[in-house]
Amino acid sequence: MSAPVFDLHAHPSMKTYLFKKKIHKSHKPGGAFNPFSMRVDLPKLRAGGVNGLLSAIYLPEKGLLDDCFPLKMMYTFAPRRLKRLFSGNPFDETVMLIEHFENVVSSAPAVSGVKLEIAKSRAELDKVIANGDIALVHSVEGAHSLNSDPGNVQRLFDRGVASITLAHFYENGVAPPVDAVPSHMKKMGCFRKPKNLSLGLTDTGRQVVDEMMRLGMLIDLTHCTPKAREDVFTQVGTSKPLLMTHCGSFSLRPDPMNPTDAEAKKIAAGGGLIGVIFMTHWLTADHKPWDILRYVVVTIRRLVGVVGEDAVGFGSDFDGLTDPPDDLVDPSGIPLLARELEAAGLSTGTVEKVLGGNAMRVLKAGWGR
Numbered sequence: 001m002s003a004p005v006f007d008l009h010a011h012p013s014m015k016t017y018l019f020k021k022k023i024h025k026s027h028k029p030g031g032a033f034n035p036f037s038m039r040v041d042l043p044k045l046r047a048g049g050v051n052g053l054l055s056a057i058y059l060p061e062k063g064l065l066d067d068c069f070p071l072k073m074m075y076t077f078a079p080r081r082l083k084r085l086f087s088g089n090p091f092d093e094t095v096m097l098i099e100h101f102e103n104v105v106s107s108a109p110a111v112s113g114v115k116l117e118i119a120k121s122r123a124e125l126d127k128v129i130a131n132g133d134i135a136l137v138h139s140v141e142g143a144h145s146l147n148s149d150p151g152n153v154q155r156l157f158d159r160g161v162a163s164i165t166l167a168h169f170y171e172n173g174v175a176p177p178v179d180a181v182p183s184h185m186k187k188m189g190c191f192r193k194p195k196n197l198s199l200g201l202t203d204t205g206r207q208v209v210d211e212m213m214r215l216g217m218l219i220d221l222t223h224c225t226p227k228a229r230e231d232v233f234t235q236v237g238t239s240k241p242l243l244m245t246h247c248g249s250f251s252l253r254p255d256p257m258n259p260t261d262a263e264a265k266k267i268a269a270g271g272g273l274i275g276v277i278f279m280t281h282w283l284t285a286d287h288k289p290w291d292i293l294r295y296v297v298v299t300i301r302r303l304v305g306v307v308g309e310d311a312v313g314f315g316s317d318f319d320g321l322t323d324p325p326d327d328l329v330d331p332s333g334i335p336l337l338a339r340e341l342e343a344a345g346l347s348t349g350t351v352e353k354v355l356g357g358n359a360m361r362v363l364k365a366g367w368g369r
């Protein structure tokens with residue numbers, strides 16, 4: 001690969017905080033759904049030739065406790081380190097998670113001369129990658145972290161956060177969510193409440209979008225209802241690149257989580273990106289346990305056909321409590337994906353754009369003033 005490889009969405013910070021996983025150590029995540037696994041670590045990123053990622057900071061939402069009885073029971077016995085995530089001020093706790101991850105990264109030793117670095121600006125991003133190190137760029141998943149205060153957008157931007165995923169599991173006063181939990185994972189009575197897909201962006205949401213555009217932050221529409229996505233398309237037009245960092249294609253997997261071709265074209269028209277998720281559930285209803293990297297390839301190839309090679313990327317969602325394809329379980333699988341994309345008929349140039357060239361372009365175009 002001559003272009004950098006860049007993942008639009010992964011969650012190493014969550015595992016380093018919740019389970020105290022060491023990011024410089026090599027982990028064996030396996031293929032099955034395993035919330036305690038660690039997939040994004042320095043040796044795996046190196047093995048996969050990954051140069052950078054939008055590293056999601058996710059503050060567990062308070063709604064989880066009401067919606068998930070077993071979690072509520074476990075909460076009673078949780079250590080204070082975990083309890084504070086639900087009981088504290090959401091913005092302050094998000095900042096705590098950012099600082100915690102920065103400490104984890106800065107104290108992680110280099111592996112074979114390559115180290116992880118938090119990049120807090122476009123210039124830092126370029127520098128880290130030019131040095132041959134791996135750049136982690138903060139993104140915040142779920143506007144519940146803003147605690148309903150649009151003024152907190154600037155505070156995150158000033159800390160080096162490049163993007164915010166507006167919605168997540170629950171209504172957050174900014175953008176309403178789709179149902180993002182696969183039915184087969186709704187175990188033990190969790191996540192049963194239906195989502196209202198007719199809801200759109202709130203007034204606070206419109207202020208947040210304006211503020212993000214003013215500052216130069218990338219708006220991630222993943223998890224938003226189709227109505228909220230439409231509201232953002234209307235508000236932003238083609239003036240700024242928009243992202244859907246981890247999703248499939250509605251045409252292949254009709255689910256409100258995924259953009260329709262018309263939506264994908266709107267994102268492309270503004271110079272934005274659709275990041276294909278590495279989770280079979282969102283890519284196909286044809287759930288076979290073998291050869292499933294194929295669905296990532298099929299989705300990327302189809303989206304490239306619909307919106308062109310400049311508007312497609314990937315957002316693995318590794319470590320996001322997801323169930324990845326059995327043959328693409330961690331970042332070390334990226335070279336295999338590259339080979340499969342070429343075998344599916346994409347040119348080397350297109351593959352380089354999809355695996356990182358486009359992400360680098362969008363970060364340059366949409367981050368900072």
Ligand SMILES: [Zn+2]
Binds near residue numbers: 141222223320
């Ligand atoms: Zn997500």
